[in-house]
Amino acid sequence: MSSLDPRVNRLDTKKVKDGELHTNSHLITWEVFHQEKRGKQVTHCGIVHASTPEIALVLAKEQFARRGKTTNLWVAKTTDIYTFSSEDEDIFETTPEKTFREPGAYKVRGRIEKFQKENKADV
């Protein structure tokens, strides 16, 4: 094969026997977490496949810290992460009765003003 690419011409591509992957086992899947700055949360950013956590970190660095800022990366085996089933999403729905958890539900100004007005009238 004569190519326009000098590197391709230097390869002994004719030596290729079948050019197949022959992979019947797999690398470990790692979930990757990224921290942009000191003081910020570490957030999930994607995955890599690697045989050890050290290699996973190297690959994660290439993939998720090529540009911009990074202070740290974490990797954890996908199998070690537990999640809810997506069918259970409704368990997170906030009912209207839960306004007692929100600051907007507590309004006392009117009560104070009424109190002050009545108090003054009494004097």
Next chain:
Amino acid sequence: MYGSTNITEEDARRMNVSDEEPEKLLAFEDRIARGEKIEPGDWMPKEYRRQLLRMIEQHAHSEIVGALPEGTWITRAPNFRRKLALIAKVQDEIGHGQLLYSAAETLGKTREQMLEDLLNGKSKYSNVFNYPAKTWADIAVIGFLVDGAAIVNQVINSKGSYGPYCRALERICYEESFHLKQGHDNVVYLATGTKHQRAILQDAINRWYRPLLHFFGPPDKMSAHSEKLMKWKVKLASNDDMRNQFLDQYVPKILELDITFPDPNLRKNNDGIWEFSDPDWEEFKRVINGGGPCNAERLEVRRYAEEAGRWVRQALLNPQEKYQVPLA
């Protein structure tokens, strides 16, 4: 760089959802209509999974194979800064491939199987990468116009319904803007340079014009439509609409440099629609089916890489390890 959903007639016929549970299908479609994303653990119709997987996988292969014509020129870049930029771009493209394979994996196909199908020819990649990069001007034109076309497609796809694909595309589009800028910079330097530089740029534009028109796939009147894929937000714009958007954005940026396109019929009509000569759709089909100038070389290089790198992979593998689908 790019993945396209060219729906063939056979495929359009196979878009059959009659065996899906009607209630689940309705809830699924309602969710998409509300603008919500679908996540990997969600119920989805088999056809949605199949078409998305095919599209994302093709997109991933395109990134990996797309790095080959550009990689050609790393050793011959005209100066150090251009070399750094090209290395960075090629690394980005491989990274895009990685992100897209991960997204495709969430739909239930292993990365190894996808790579296997690239090597054995079962799955395709974008046609545009079956053309050679003959001179440095090709690198300028690829960076500016091929990536420009890819961005049109990827920005549109990033509004789709499948969460993992959208997330990958957001990151990708952010990096693509650098590819585009450095490509434009490169084109402008050649266009405002010596006579010879202008000549190689004009020659590169002449050769890339047709592959660029082919990029978005056959005209709408030649390709089967799938209302379903539009409704499911797998396909978000027609081939002709994307092509028109591309021409509208990029043709003026070449013309203002006093560089021309090899087509006397290329012009914008009064309705804002670009007209052009028939770019020979038979050639498009020929190249898809393996008859392009570089199809054989691209796959041969990939096969060589797999075979030459096998001992490294083998040394790292633990035969007991079970494949684990990524969470997101």
